[in-house]
Amino acid sequence: MSTSPEFHYRLPHRSGGWRPGSHPGSSLGGGQEFVSHVSIFDRPDPRRLDLRASLREVRGDWLVRVHRQRVSVPxxxxxxxxxxxxxxxxxxxxxxxxxxxxxxxxxxxxxxxxxxxxxxxxxxxxxxxxxxxxxxxxxxxxxxxxxxxxxxxxxxxxxxxxxxxxxxxxxxxxxxxxxxxxxxxxxxxxxxxxxxxxxxxxxxxxxxxxxxxxxxxxxxxxxxxxxxxxxxxxxxxxxxxxxxxxxxxxxxxxxxxxxxxxxxxxxxxxxxxxxxxxxxxxxx
Amino acid sequence: MSEALTFEHPWLLVLLPLALLPLLRGRRDTLAFPSVAWLPRDRVGQLVGWLWPLFAILAIASSILALAQPGRPQSFVQRTGTGAEILVLLDRSRSMDDRMLPANWREIDPSSLLYHTGRGRKKADVARELLSQFVAQRPDDRFSLMYFSNRPLSVVSFTQHDAVMQAGISAGVTGRGLADTEVGRALVAGIAEFDQRAYSGSRIMLLVSDGGAHLDEETRERIRIGLARNRIALYWMYLRSYNSATLDTTDDRWANAPELALHRFFQSLPTPYRAYQAEVPEDLSRAVAEVGRQQNLPLDFLEQIPRRDYSRHFIAVAAFACAMLLLYRSMLLRSWQ
Incomplete structure (x- = not known):
């Protein structure tokens, strides 16, 4: 058998969906793309605690980094x-x-x-x-x-x-x-x-x-x-x-x-x- | 033309539905294409697509029709002529290849006459030429032609078609004459030609010959009875050679000549008889003209019109259609390559 002629594809726009994959997604989760900081009380995820941002924060809240996750699409x-x-x-x-x-x-x-x-x-x-x-x-x-x-x-x-x-x-x-x-x-x-x-x-x-x-x-x-x-x-x-x-x-x-x-x-x-x-x- | 078309083998027409075979559209002779609709409309191609089944139908149908042999059936037509039934008995013996005397032979010095006799035209040629003129002048007559030498040879049986007769007359040119002059047998055969025919007008037997013969008693009797039974008038065109007897001579020298014997026998017949003696071509033409004047009685006869076959035309059509199909086939693309 010859090598399977795979091809590379990515969606050009963001797509909804909860399943992690490789297309740009619109949902928040574990990904590389930084979105914003939110209070740890809004998003209780201490693994993503950003200390430097929390120190800069005027109100003294603990801030958590929020990322956009890449999704898979059907x-x-x-x-x-x-x-x-x-x-x-x-x-x-x-x-x-x-x-x-x-x-x-x-x-x-x-x-x-x-x-x-x-x-x-x-x-x-x-x-x-x-x-x-x-x-x-x-x-x-x-x-x-x-x-x-x-x-x-x-x-x-x-x-x-x-x-x-x-x-x-x-x-x-x-x-x-x-x-x-x-x-x-x-x-x-x-x-x-x-x-x-x-x-x-x-x-x-x-x-x-x-x-x-x-x-x-x-x-x-x-x-x-x-x-x-x-x-x-x-x-x-x-x-x-x-x-x-x-x-x-x-x-x-x-x-x-x-x-x-x-x-x-x-x-x-x-x-x-x-x-x-x-x-x-x-x-x- | 009013006759309907008939077929020689009508049962073959059963095959005619086979001509519809090209309308059963086989898939084999076409190329599959996903969507014909998106191709440009090609009027010429469209026309060809319509034409070739037509040609195929035409080829099969006309082949079958040709096999069935269509034609106008044989028919009889009642015709009335004003002429006679004339049987020409033409001598084809060697002596007929001799030359005729020139017109002024009586004035020529007898010592050089032999030279002049070699100068004239052949008797057979002159006779043939005049006969063919005679036939051409009398379109209403029915002619039959018979050559004779040592035995009679029927060339044309009674017909009104001049062309056939002319062809028969010109056929006499072929080859040289034969040895003998059997007038008796020729006359008997000539009379037999008339035997099975209904009497429908005057009948003439025109004997063109340059010599006579002694006939035995039995033959004489048969000729006499035959002429009387069939009511035939006998005309003898005697082409006199140099050094042979004239028919009206009383000279004892010629008492035993066969020409005179024949002449005397003919004169003794109960049926009409006329003799024309021709020494020079002009005499012969005068004699022919005289025969032409004499016989002009009305004549009824049935003419047989032979079957006309039209299958030839159908074969031509089929061949043309097949040629067109071959052309179509040669232009065909069988594959996408």
């Missing part, structure tokens, strides 16, 4: 398992997603975050639900569930149903999909997840964003709807193909950036380093 993967996700050459998009989930399992366990999964196609898929677990092997379990599942046609209905479980909670959410469904209700979904830090993973296969090199006729069949369409591949259509991809990319960017989110595009192979960079840029 991490959820909201995975699109619709039929279109099983497309891809040589690796299907679901397999790419499974790679990502495996890496996430290791990374989350390393920083002490609980990892869970919700899946959807046209509806929520309760059979693929994994509650947030602090377990070393949960990433592999989720990956094997993803690679062995069969999806139906996808849609934003399923996404809405799945996301309702997470509405109003804190945490980190990876929304992994190829977004091959109407985007008009995506905004509403993101509003539901306003409390979380959402990372949209746009998983596209190189074959769909890059037309084949040779000219010719391509009879295409939609894996979800079964609709057929024949493309005569020639320089004109190739150009329009690229334009269509760019348009989609721009549309996604527009919807996400309106809510201060930057999507992360995966095409072909999941690269842990790129996702680390993504988080470093976000926290910087």
């Amino acid at each position: 991490v959820y993967v909201v995975a699109d398992v619709s039929a279109s996700m099983s497309f891809g050459l040589p690796k299907s998009k679901l397999h790419v997603l499974a790679d990502f989930v495996t890496a996430l399992g290791h990374s989350a366990f390393r920083v002490g975050d609980a990892l869970g999964m919700l899946a959807f196609d046209a509806r929520e898929r309760p059979d693929l639900f994994v509650p947030a677990l602090l377990s070393r092997g949960v990433g592999e379990v989720m990956a094997s569930m993803l690679t062995s599942c069969k999806g139906a046609a996808g849609g934003s209905d399923g996404l809405e149903q799945a996301v309702l479980h997470l509405a109003g909670r804190h945490g980190l959410i990876f929304l992994a999909s190829d977004f091959h469904w109407p985007l008009d209700r995506l905004g509403g979904v993101l509003d539901l997840l306003a409390h979380c830090y959402v990372v949209p993973l746009v998983v596209w296969d190189p074959a769909e964003i890059q037309p084949p090199r040779h000219d010719g006729l391509m009879p295409l069949r939609d894996v979800e709807s079964g609709r057929r369409s024949t493309q005569w591949l020639r320089p004109v259509t190739r150009e329009r193909w690229h334009e269509a991809v760019e348009r989609r990319r721009a549309e996604l960017n527009r919807i996400f950036s309106a809510r201060g989110i930057r999507p992360f595009f995966i095409s072909g192979e999941f690269a842990g380093e790129a996702l680390s960079n993504y988080f470093l840029e976000a926290t910087a």
Whole structure:
């Protein structure tokens, strides 16, 4: 086995939560980040008694240092398992997603975050639900569930149903999909997840964003709807193909950036380093 | 044209539902794609996507139709002509390859006549040419052509189609003539041509020959009875060679000539008989014209219009459709690479 491509992630903003972890938190407790001094009567913790501050104190109170504790957050993967996700050459998009989930399992366990999964196609898929677990092997379990599942046609209905479980909670959410469904209700979904830090993973296969090199006729069949369409591949259509991809990319960017989110595009192979960079840029 | 379309093997039409096979859309011939909707709409591709099942249906359907052999059935048409039924008996013996005399042979010095006889045109050629003119001038007549030498050789049976007749006449150019002139057998065979035919107008047997023959008694009898039974008028176009008898001679020298014997026998027939003696090409054309003037009686006959087969057209359509399918197939991308 190759070394597991872990990646580094930190939430850029403070998050609530009582469980000690590695993300900046808003709760007080054992941490490195100094907040203030309070009277020992307000916070009876003699271990943190600050003698120098107490001597400087005019009223003669005994002061205790108060620190902010770093917290762990639940991490959820909201995975699109619709039929279109099983497309891809040589690796299907679901397999790419499974790679990502495996890496996430290791990374989350390393920083002490609980990892869970919700899946959807046209509806929520309760059979693929994994509650947030602090377990070393949960990433592999989720990956094997993803690679062995069969999806139906996808849609934003399923996404809405799945996301309702997470509405109003804190945490980190990876929304992994190829977004091959109407985007008009995506905004509403993101509003539901306003409390979380959402990372949209746009998983596209190189074959769909890059037309084949040779000219010719391509009879295409939609894996979800079964609709057929024949493309005569020639320089004109190739150009329009690229334009269509760019348009989609721009549309996604527009919807996400309106809510201060930057999507992360995966095409072909999941690269842990790129996702680390993504988080470093976000926290910087 | 009013006849309905019929099929030679109608049971093959049972296979016609096979033509709907291309409408069953197999998944094998397509490439899976996650979302067709986000690709640009390509009108040409769309059109091709519609056209190829059409061509496939067309190819299968027209192949099946071609196998069933559609066609207009054989039919008979009642026709009325004003001509005659003319059977041409053309001598194909070696002597017909001789030259005819020039028109002014009577004025030529007899000592150099032999030279001039080698200068004229071949008798067979002149006869053929005039016959073909004759046929062309008389579109209403029904002609039959028979060559004879040592045995009769039926070339064209009775037809009104001039082209067939002309082709038969020009076919006589091939090769050289044969050795013998069996007029008796030719006449019997010619008469037999008329045997099984309904009498629908005047009948002529036109014997074009340059020599006669002594006929035995039995043959004479058969000819006499045959001509009478079938009511055939006999015209003899005698192409006289240099140094042979004229038909009207009374000279004892020619008393035993076969031409004269034949002429006398013909004269003794109860049926109409006319002899035209042609020495030079002009005589021959005059004789032909005279025959043309004589026979102009109304003539009823049934013409058989043969079956017309249309499967050829269907095969052409199928071949075209298959060619288009091959073109489509050659342009197809089979994989994403």
